[in-house]
Amino acid sequence: MKIEQRITVDFSYDIYFTRDVFGPENPILQNIFGHGKPRILVFLDSGVAAAWPGMEHRIGEWFDAHPQSGEMVSPVIIVPGGEQCKNDFEYLKVIARNMRITKLDRHSYVLIVGGGAVLDAVGFIASITHRGIRHIRIPTTVLSQNDSGVGVKNGVNLFDAKNYFGTFSPAYGVVNDLNFLRTLKLRDWRAGISEAFKVAIIKDRSFLLELVNKAKKLSERNEGAMEILIRRCAQLYRKKLPLDFKQLI
Numbered sequence: 001m002k003i004e005q006r007i008t009v010d011f012s013y014d015i016y017f018t019r020d021v022f023g024p025e026n027p028i029l030q031n032i033f034g035h036g037k038p039r040i041l042v043f044l045d046s047g048v049a050a051a052w053p054g055m056e057h058r059i060g061e062w063f064d065a066h067p068q069s070g071e072m073v074s075p076v077i078i079v080p081g082g083e084q085c086k087n088d089f090e091y092l093k094v095i096a097r098n099m100r101i102t103k104l105d106r107h108s109y110v111l112i113v114g115g116g117a118v119l120d121a122v123g124f125i126a127s128i129t130h131r132g133i134r135h136i137r138i139p140t141t142v143l144s145q146n147d148s149g150v151g152v153k154n155g156v157n158l159f160d161a162k163n164y165f166g167t168f169s170p171a172y173g174v175v176n177d178l179n180f181l182r183t184l185k186l187r188d189w190r191a192g193i194s195e196a197f198k199v200a201i202i203k204d205r206s207f208l209l210e211l212v213n214k215a216k217k218l219s220e221r222n223e224g225a226m227e228i229l230i231r232r233c234a235q236l237y238r239k240k241l242p243l244d245f246k247q248l249i
């Protein structure tokens, strides 16, 4: 006897575009969390915490002003920003331990505010804890807003191999807040633009021409041009590659 098991996994999630997501009047997180008063644990990239003094308190104040959206089960936890958090298992253990001691379960949420590395590391731990705690991403770099944060992958580095351990685990929701990009170092601002060129070359000729026309504005940190770039990349992320590559020429 043989039984064929077939499991189809279908994910969908919303990507919001806003400014000042933790402004007291901003309703986006409330839309995502609903009114079930879930337990929420917040992780914040240390680079963001340094560039935005008081951000951890501002996050706490947002939840104080929206008690129906959920309960912050701990003060905000700061995670070392950049690749270090993906390289060092001591940091990963701290992330995991905090999920344990705050008694997160599968009804809870992890809210991650940071660059691609912190999103990858905390998202990875969330995705393997209790076989998956829902996580919400607030990406704070250009690359994470136009690529890694809006996608489905998590990962950490091991044995000198990048993303050696990782999962496919989409976020429950993503909030791109353009204001965060103002404090990026020039290198990180430009790194995300190069990703947009890559996506445009592969998927969308007219977008590529637009990027070429706006190259100067983008490199001079024009926010309007950047906003369009990020939205377009997020839209293209879900678009399949054209079967006929001649379309690109």
Ligand SMILES: NC(=O)c1ccc[n+]([C@@H]2O[C@H](COP(=O)([O-])OP(=O)(O)OC[C@H]3O[C@@H](n4cnc5c(N)ncnc54)[C@H](O)[C@@H]3O)[C@@H](O)[C@H]2O)c1
Residues within 6 Å of the ligand: 045, 046, 047, 048, 051, 080, 081, 082, 083, 086, 114, 115, 116, 117, 118, 120, 140, 141, 142, 143, 144, 147, 148, 149, 151, 152, 153, 154, 155, 162, 180, 181, 182, 183, 184, 185, 188, 191
């Ligand atoms: N999961 C995926 O699909 C995917 C795709 C592409 C890349 N990645 C991963 O993303 C990582 C790179 O991410 P990244 O380019 O976002 O950089 P990053 O996360 O390494 O951050 C770069 C630096 O900027 C700081 N920072 C973050 N936001 C800031 C802000 N708003 N203001 C000031 N400083 C800020 C960080 O603390 C860090 O020091 C790599 O680990 C890469 O493997 C993942």
